[in-house]
Structure formats: C-alpha cells, structure tokens
Amino acid sequence: MINDCNHFTLKIDYNLKGVEQLKKATFYHAGCPVCVDAEKMMLDHLDTSKVDLEIVHFGEESARISEAENAGVESVPALVLDGQVYHINYGASMEEVKSG
Amino acid sequence: MINDCNHFTLKIDYNLKGVEQLKKATFYHAGCPVCVDAEKMMLDHLDTSKVDLEIVHFGEESARISEAENAGVESVPALVLDGQVYHINYGASMEEVKSG
Numbered sequence: 001m002i003n004d005c006n007h008f009t010l011k012i013d014y015n016l017k018g019v020e021q022l023k024k025a026t027f028y029h030a031g032c033p034v035c036v037d038a039e040k041m042m043l044d045h046l047d048t049s050k051v052d053l054e055i056v057h058f059g060e061e062s063a064r065i066s067e068a069e070n071a072g073v074e075s076v077p078a079l080v081l082d083g084q085v086y087h088i089n090y091g092a093s094m095e096e097v098k099s100g
Numbered sequence: 101m102i103n104d105c106n107h108f109t110l111k112i113d114y115n116l117k118g119v120e121q122l123k124k125a126t127f128y129h130a131g132c133p134v135c136v137d138a139e140k141m142m143l144d145h146l147d148t149s150k151v152d153l154e155i156v157h158f159g160e161e162s163a164r165i166s167e168a169e170n171a172g173v174e175s176v177p178a179l180v181l182d183g184q185v186y187h188i189n190y191g192a193s194m195e196e197v198k199s200g
Binding site: 045088 | 186187188
C-alpha cells in the first residue's frame with residue numbers, strides 16, 4: 001500500500017519582518033488635544049513591524065525637551081522618524097512647552 | 101495497516117487582517133520637496149493592513165483640490181485619515197496650490 005502522506009508537501013513562508021532593522025521613531029507631545037489626536041494616529045496606524053515607536057510627553061519628561069530641539073523639533077506634536085522631523089498639525093511651540 | 105496520515109493534524113491560523121475594515125486615507129500633495137519627503141514617510145511606514153492609502157498629486161489631479169478643501173486641508177502635504185486632517189510640515193498653502 002502506498003502511504004498517501006508522501007503526497008503532501010508543506011510549504012512554510014517564514015515571516016521575516018521580525019528580523020528587519022526597526023527604525024527608531026519618537027513622538028514628542030505636550031498632552032494638548034491636537035497632540036493627543038496625533039498620538040492616536042501614530043499609535044494606531046504606523047507599521048510596528050518597521051518602526052519602534054516611543055512616545056515622549058514633555059509634561060512627564062521635561063528633561064528631554066533639549067533632545068527634541070536638537071533633533072529639529074519646533075512645535076508639538078512632532079514625530080522624529082529615522083532622524084527626520086515631521087511636525088503634525090500645530091499644538092504648541094517649543095517656547096510654550098518650555099514655559100510650561 | 102494504519103495510515104499514518106491520521107496522526108497528522110494541520111492547524112491553520114487564518115490571517116484575518118485582510119477582512120478587517122480598512123480605513124480610508126488620502127495623502128494630498130503638490131510635488132514639492134517637503135511633500136515628497138512626507139509622502140515617502142506615509143508610503144513606507146503606515147500599516148497597510150489597517151489603512152487603504154491613496155496618493156493624490158494636485159499637479160496631476162487638480163479637480164480634486166475642492167475635495168481636499170472640503171475635507172479641511174489648508175496646506176500640503178496633508179493626510180486625511182478616517183476623516184481627520186493631519187497637516188505634515190509645510191510645503192505650500194492651498195492658495196499657492198490653486199495658483200499653480
């Protein structure tokens with residue numbers, strides 16, 4: 001008797017996304033309504049298989065304001081992705097952020 | 101003889117992402133350097149399992165300028181995602197787009 005098992009071939013396509021180099025993304029915001037809306041967009045719709053997203057709220061991490069300014073952030077909310085700054089709508093200037 | 105095939109159980113985890121409701125996203129731009137950079141970010145990093153992304157270049161589809169304005173687009177580049185407008189950096193005003 002021929003074993004029918006020999007007729008089966010199992011192909012496995014490995015999902016290689018996990019081993020790709022993730023791009024570092026930092027979303028800076030100050031908790032304002034414009035910021036919160038943009039944060040939701042980033043969290044819900046960025047491809048997390050490509051992007052390692054960190055959220056920084058200046059109200060909780062004011063020590064990172066200078067880091068953001070050095071990266072080129074001029075207003076919040078802003079996304080720094082792979083070194084490139086994307087200002088998304090307009091919540092507040094960095095001067096407003098610094099004055100609290 | 102027992103057919104060894106009976107000992108095999110094949111489990112299939114269907115990828116259900118494809119049947120989820122995709123959110124409609126439209127990226128409007130005018131071909132400027134700021135636009136092109138933002139377009140690349142959108143194309144490369146949005147989660148296409150959640151978002152059905154359409155790119156509209158006003159230089160090629162000027163008839164859609166009014167559609168964008170009605171959606172709330174004030175400058176390009178802009179992403180309209182699920183009805184919400186996200187202006188990303190600043191390339192040109194819609195007035196500049198209309199004048200040419």
